Amino acid sequence: GAVVSQHPSRVICKSGTSVKIECRSLDFQATTMFWYRQFPKQSLMLMATSNEGSKATYEQGVEKDKFLINHASLTLSTLTVTSAHPEDSSFYICSARPTGPNQPQHFGDGTRLSIL
């Protein structure tokens, strides 16, 4: 149980392209989903917290207009990297926390984004 599906797993595109990444909780409802970025040989850095039906909460230093987050339902959150540039190349991972107390986050398999 508690499966999180993230799509696509890999994206290679030209600079200036916008890229959308989907995160779905397949067998549970998630009021809250999280988006992380992982640089090579580093830990996960929380970018934003996505709340169903409301605006996302961004961490300090993360550009809201650059990384658009939409949490339209209890099972789907999307991250759109707008006008991507080479410095946006990274491994992006989403997680979802089942509704209810004391629930850990469950992670997707990540999306490797490469901007040429």
Add this chain to the structure above:
Amino acid sequence: AQSVTQLDSQVPVFEEAPVELRCNYSSSVSVYLFWYVQYPNQGLQLLLKYLSGSTLVKGINGFEAEFNKSQTSFHLRKPSVHISDTAEYFCAVSDNSGGYQKVTFGTGTKLQVIP
């Protein structure tokens, strides 16, 4: 504020030998503690978690961890490792004060199992 320290960036160990991956945390409030494993080019998989109760927590794949409040540690152990355990392991902490329980991750420890 909370933080997690994983002092060992890499741990090489021979197959079938025991291993301990160290994790220390700091927080001004009570916490939940987690260990996650990440295989190459994949997301994170939850190994085990400590929420409350018994300080010795057993997880998947034969791993266990012990919560030591006085030493603010949550070290991960396995008595006999396999080649398939080669991966990166992340310790994480979240405060248990409610809300969305923001999780802070350590920098990770790469476990390399040597045949």
